[in-house]
Amino acid sequence: MAKSPKAATALAALLCISLVPATACAETLKLRYGQAYSAARSIFSLPVTIAKNEGFFAREGLDVEFLQPIPGGSDNQITALHNDSVDVTHVATPFLIRAALGGSDAVAIAAEFNNPIYSVIAKPEIATFADLKGKLIGLADEYGTITLSTRKLMALHGLARGEFGVRVIEGTSGRWACLRRGDCDAVVLGQPQDLTAIDQGYRLLGTSTEAVPDLLYTVTAVRRSWAEANKEAIVRYVRALSAAFAFIRDPANRGSVARTVMQSTNVPEAIAQRTLSLFFEPERGVLPRRGEIDLKGLAQVIAMMGEAGTIKPPLPSPERFVDVQYLHAAGVQ
Numbered sequence: 001m002a003k004s005p006k007a008a009t010a011l012a013a014l015l016c017i018s019l020v021p022a023t024a025c026a027e028t029l030k031l032r033y034g035q036a037y038s039a040a041r042s043i044f045s046l047p048v049t050i051a052k053n054e055g056f057f058a059r060e061g062l063d064v065e066f067l068q069p070i071p072g073g074s075d076n077q078i079t080a081l082h083n084d085s086v087d088v089t090h091v092a093t094p095f096l097i098r099a100a101l102g103g104s105d106a107v108a109i110a111a112e113f114n115n116p117i118y119s120v121i122a123k124p125e126i127a128t129f130a131d132l133k134g135k136l137i138g139l140a141d142e143y144g145t146i147t148l149s150t151r152k153l154m155a156l157h158g159l160a161r162g163e164f165g166v167r168v169i170e171g172t173s174g175r176w177a178c179l180r181r182g183d184c185d186a187v188v189l190g191q192p193q194d195l196t197a198i199d200q201g202y203r204l205l206g207t208s209t210e211a212v213p214d215l216l217y218t219v220t221a222v223r224r225s226w227a228e229a230n231k232e233a234i235v236r237y238v239r240a241l242s243a244a245f246a247f248i249r250d251p252a253n254r255g256s257v258a259r260t261v262m263q264s265t266n267v268p269e270a271i272a273q274r275t276l277s278l279f280f281e282p283e284r285g286v287l288p289r290r291g292e293i294d295l296k297g298l299a300q301v302i303a304m305m306g307e308a309g310t311i312k313p314p315l316p317s318p319e320r321f322v323d324v325q326y327l328h329a330a331g332v333q
Contacts (some may be wrong), residue, residue, distance in 0.1 A: 010266050027057050029233045030063045033220075034077055037068045038171025043191050043263055043275065044218055046257075047112050047287070048090070051244035053260060060236035072190075078106050081223050087230070088222045088237065092144050092300045093321075094310070096221050101311060107323040108219035108298075109227065110291040110332075113211030115284060116217045118146055118208040119194035120153065121179060124201050129157035133204075136165040138175040138187035145217055145263035148304045150188045152211035191275040192267045200269075212304065214285070216297035224323060231326070238330040242290040249280070249289065292333040293322050 009166050039045055048066070057064045067086055077091040078099040090112060099106055126132060132154075140146035151161065167184060169175045173185035176197065186205070189197060198204055220241070229236050248257050254276060261272035281284040288294070298318035305311045327333035 012136070017090055026061045026232075028061050028063050029230075029236065030065065030067050031088060031233050031237060032067055032086045034067050034080045034089035036077060036090070036170070038173065039090055039218075040066065040068060041264060042172055043261065043265060044090070044113055044116075045250065046260065047241055047244045047291075050247055050257065051240045053242065054247055054256075056240040056243040056247075057237075060240045062233065062236050062240060064237075078104055078221065081106055081176065081221065081226070087233075088220050090218060091110060091221045092146075092218050093216050093298060094144050094148070094305055096219065097302065097305065097311065097316075100108045101316065105224040106221045107224055108221050108293055108321055109228075109234060109323055109326045110220045110241050111216060111288040112218040112220060112241075112291075113286065114216055114288055114294060114297055115209060115214060115286050116146070116190055116281075117278065117284065117286065118150060118188050118190050120150065120186055120205040120207070121189050121194055121197045122203045122205055123179070123182075124203055125204070126186060126203060129154060129159045129205055132159055132186055133163045135185035136167055136183075137180045138167050138169045138184040140170065140175075140188065141168060142166075143305075143310050145212075145215060145304065146188060148207040148308055148310075149212040149215070151308070152304070153206055153208055156211050163252050191278060192261065192271045193280075195271050195274050196267060203324075209284070212300065214297050215231055215300040215304070216294050219293070225228055227323065231329070234326045235329045238291060238326050238332060242330060244288050245288055248287065276278065278312065290332045292327060293324060295319065295322070298322070305315055312322055 002130050033048060035045065040297060052064060077089040078095060080086045081089055096106060139150060167179055172190045172193050176189055176193040178184040179187045179202065222234065224266050258269055258272040258276060261275060262269055295318045298321065302318060306313060306315045324333055
């Protein structure tokens with residue numbers, strides 16, 4: 001005897017609940033994720049790219065669209081939240097802090113990268129930081145953690161502000177191009193471009209972690225008002241991101257993760273593998289374990305901004321810039 005339509009629907013629902021995760025049975029939710037052009041083509045896209053490529057977003061019932069809504073870097077990403085170009089966005093913490101202090105209701109809901117290892121890479125003939133006096137150095141945005149930590153590193157080695165010229169260049173790829181052309185005498189590079197540069201004979205002078213060993217670098221941010229109205233989408237996103245970090249950290253997945261690095265940054269497998277070894281052998285805390293937000297690392301960023309004069313005392317509490325309720329709901333923090 002044929003089953004009635006209602007009976008068939010009930011059976012399908014029962015099978016769905018019993019055989020697959022509950023979110024796979026739920027309505028698919030759309031989410032627009034914003035990235036700066038430079039971040040999308042760098043190592044810093046790794047967590048969300050893994051979440052997409054390995055099906056973690058789909059498993060959570062999310063249809064995530066990746067967008068580069070505004071030309072420029074992290075300074076424009078919070079603007080994209082406010083003009084409704086994106087729902088959530090990748091952003092470096094100083095830009096989130098400045099926006100929030102300026103009246104934005106944007107907050108961090110998950111960490112993406114904690115302690116980036118940025119290298120000061122110079123022309124082969126430049127042997128020490130002292131040799132950079134009077135030279136031109138390619139840095140990132142003056143208000144971002146890359147430049148703030150690099151300036152602290154240079155001061156640690158006796159090189160003061162004003163003793164060298166600066167060219168502000170968005171993105172590691174752009175700074176690497178400046179060094180290759182000979183237009184910059186030294187630049188600050190992340191992975192994997194710094195490893196490529198060293199292999200090609202350029203000189204490593206030092207790394208940002210010598211001066212600033214612990215900070216919270218990039219986060220996923222969202223407007224509080226939008227998140228409150230779309231809690232389910234945010235919790236699903238956080239769960240998917242957490243699964244991506246677990247995947248990245250599993251040694252059994254090293255080959256797959258290396259291939260993602262190769263595709264995102266256009267480097268050979270050997271360089272991609274060395275990048276991951278640098279992060280994890282030994283553990284350097286470059287990536288969160290599950291997307292948890294390190295408030296001490298965020299406090300370090302606030303302190304750096306205060307030292308540089310980009311924000312004025314009294315310095316705000318790091319809790320002002322985060323909303324951990326979604327991490328709690330996802331079982332992450």
